[in-house]
Amino acid sequence: MTDRAAQLIDEARKKLGSKAVITDPKEIEPWVSDWRGRVHGNSSAMLAPASTDEVVELVRLAAEHRVPLVPQGGNTGMAAGATPPADGSAILLSLRRMNRIRSISADNRLAVAEAGVVLATLHDAAHEVGMRFPLTLGARGSCTIGGLTSTNAGGTQVLKFGTMRSLVAGVEAVLPDGSVHNGLSGLKKDNRGYSLDQLLIGAEGTLGVITAVALRLVPAIAARAVAWTGVDSPAKALELLRFLEARTSSIEGFELVPQDSLDLVLKHIPATRPPLSGEHKWHALIEATTADPAADIAAELQSLLAAAMQQGIIGDAVIAANEGHAEAFWKLRDTISEAERAEGQTLAHDISVPVADMPAFIVDAAARVEAAFPGVIATGFGHLGDGNIHFHVRAGSHAAPGWYEAEGEKITHMVDDLVTGVGGSISAEHGIGQLKLAEFARLAPPGRIHALRAIKQALDPLGIMNPGKLVP
């Protein structure tokens, strides 16, 4: 611990009391490494403010003592953006004690949640007032509203409702100079200068500490229908999506699954079975929802899929007969990564390209990677309708031990080059954090890097907000 850090901790304890300053290494330990255990950091304390005023105090102390803060929510990030540096030079700032839902209104279709509110808690609160917060993802039981906003999280319902950027009506944040930006009034129209709300969304805590967020709610779901379809190619899957979207506004989920991924799931995950009897090279999992209790969403989806089959867009389709059935379909999609891990080493890439280019990209990029690195197996699965797939490369049966170390970086470079070549993003939903910083620096246009650095320097001249993340 540096002297400056020690001073900050000492003063913080005097001002905020010991509840807000945790120094027991055992209590800190679970939070200084990212949850996948890839990056290990250090922090001599974990600051845990309970209010925006307390965050202001801590940011002022950080500025005074020139000690950087690393804001953290549920520590469920995929890019180690909330993991402190290993040298102990920064201090962890946990927002988890700020966990109040300050207000929630079905009439206004708005909730104001503090940064530390867990996503599942917000889901429940919205449900209680007959509404719904539509964004959801695997970590919903532990990820927090502040982290979701700071990383502009995505998930499986982006197709209809967008990422956090679309669902945030306003942000409250403590800026690096200790001032409070209050965007919580949730004005629908407000043209008073640059949008600090939008700048803070996805900034990974590098421009300030998000303390509360105003969130848009949507009507609760009355019913859902889930279908599994077999298609010949990603191009046919996209054709199906567009066929459906032209005829209904109820499609909320549309996930592409290659046969190869399905085979792995059936092999490694207990109690799974193929949804269709015939063979199909590709599959699309479809979820349609309605807020109208009078609508028969299953019948609507059934008749649309029948029409799509008649037109030769899909080879086969089955609609889940009940909720258990629907959950079984989703399990086939949600356990792909787990099945891959059971099979062997896997390199994951969270990428996006323009939706229209996605079908060709999946096929072409997989062929190129497999040709360049003989023995590997490359597949893409996931959110086709968002232009966002998880492009995974497996070692394959012929690869030697140490494959990851030997070829991993080269393969990732190749994938990222291919993505960049078609105007895509090397980080669709996971962010840059620490893990993608080098690739971002390698591939971003110099003008963009210059602009990001200039903004960072302008708002955080002392470098006290999550240094070493996001901005190359």
Next chain:
Amino acid sequence: MTDRAAQLIDEARKKLGSKAVITDPKEIEPWVSDWRGRVHGNSSAMLAPASTDEVVELVRLAAEHRVPLVPQGGNTGMAAGATPPADGSAILLSLRRMNRIRSISADNRLAVAEAGVVLATLHDAAHEVGMRFPLTLGARGSCTIGGLTSTNAGGTQVLKFGTMRSLVAGVEAVLPDGSVHNGLSGLKKDNRGYSLDQLLIGAEGTLGVITAVALRLVPAIAARAVAWTGVDSPAKALELLRFLEARTSSIEGFELVPQDSLDLVLKHIPATRPPLSGEHKWHALIEATTADPAADIAAELQSLLAAAMQQGIIGDAVIAANEGHAEAFWKLRDTISEAERAEGQTLAHDISVPVADMPAFIVDAAARVEAAFPGVIATGFGHLGDGNIHFHVRAGSHAAPGWYEAEGEKITHMVDDLVTGVGGSISAEHGIGQLKLAEFARLAPPGRIHALRAIKQALDPLGIMNPGKLVP
């Protein structure tokens, strides 16, 4: 003209040809004052690039010679944000020659339009491919995509589709250092650092020159239904809106009109007549639309309004029997400002407050202003569902000539104080430009002003992008 400006003009002509450099004062004259004739500027030339590359050349010359540029689209702004300073120190940069629609696709639901494309032209192009660009406003025949994006324009369809910020999928812009930010690939998910797209939206040309925009399209309207309703109060109007929104997703327009405004329209605008036979203190104009050719939108709206009447939410309602009838209803709303001008002097305020607070605000603020300035008549009308009303104060019959000069600023200060007091915005959709700069400086929190200045200085250290606008 300064020597530096003369040098820039000379070099621009050499590099881009005379078509891109207009110096005939007669050609320049219509563009150096704002369209309402409130602010008069000067520019020794009007630069008119035809491509992004030409904009890059001009921005580089501006940086080299330290001559500021004032980007301009259709010159239809309400805050003089595109009017050059009177001292001739800056040069007008017209984007109107960049008027290509680069691509448009119903499948992708995207159009890429250059900055100079007129809104009505985009509407037509979308219509031709069976789609729709939903944002619209009075100046649609002359305002441009670049200007609409730079001012985050609103209009009458914000209730359902949001402002430009919601409809822009990406921005291409020349930054002050001459680099090109290309956000046009329209990725639905992209988490690679601060969103420059979002920063440029609403920046009024102070951070760069927007040269093209990727825009989201929505399905074309199959049918619309327009209704006029009489209600007792703004609170009842909001109750009606929420009643409707809880039962249908088809409400696109919801405009509040006080009896006083309707009376003025009926008095001054030819060929207008009251839609309802009885007396009502307030009125709500409602537009519902559907993209489904099979839906009977008029019948749906009719039955919802009948239910609202049964529940005592509204006093009376009438549905337009045909398009001519519907247009007549909209005319009553759209000519309020014109009728006010015919009646006498009017002070206009484009304000927003949280939607839930709007009914009380309208009544309360009007009473306070009328009490503080005896003789004036204060009314609020407009986009109730967006929390955005046009709060207008008329001189009234007792006010003396010179009223505007004598009391105008004091009244505006009072209105802006009241708005700020409830967490509202003194500029809902018109922006800050030059005309609201002093009020913005007076009322914005110091932390916010500091942040805006820091961002401006960071990205435009030479101050060549529309100086004297937006940032106090």
